[in-house]
Amino acid sequence: KNEVEQSPQNLTAQEGEFITINCSYSVGISALHWLQQHPGGGIVSLFMLSSGKKKHGRLIATINIQEKHSSLHITASHPRDSAVYICAASPPYNTDKLIFGTGTRLQVFP
């Protein structure tokens, strides 16, 4: 079992829909990262959070430390949101490394 699990693996949506991507982790963490990988391969860091909620535009990330779970929400989804979304955990036992999930592939159709 991976230490960081994401669900669903694949997700399709119609433009305008509200989207939720989930990330569960089995390790204690010092921070949880959400990343976006575009079809060309480039990766952009979206959020880094250790508690509560963060919002940037139409993206919202939440984390529940007790339940070891984080969610990434996209409001009013758009075809340009189509990408792979990756969560990654920073374990406190080794602060040099991130543990990555396998990603959720999102396709938003017009």
Place this chain on the structure above:
Amino acid sequence: DGGITQSPKYLFRKEGQNVTLSCEQNLNHDAMYWYRQDPGQGLRLIYYSQIVNDFQKGDIAEGYSVSREKKESFPLTVTSAQKNPTAFYLCASSIGLAGAYETQYFGPGTRLLVL
């Protein structure tokens, strides 16, 4: 513009050949990383460096080598000892270590294919 550049975008390797992937950053970041990405798997750490002239092995360092002679450069060599080198390679950097409260900035990646 500040950022990370990787070259080439595509690289072909013949059997028994060593190839070097370039990674340069002008963000003045201390830490740099090399990751390998395979279909259906999460990113895996190959090597990382916190400071010039120092680097540490990641989870899958066998068959790879790196150098960090300059702060802005962290080239990765895929040696002939790496038996399954076909993958997408990503370089990243951060102000310090990524473990806590550090955002990583990624390059566009190099896709390595074996002929």
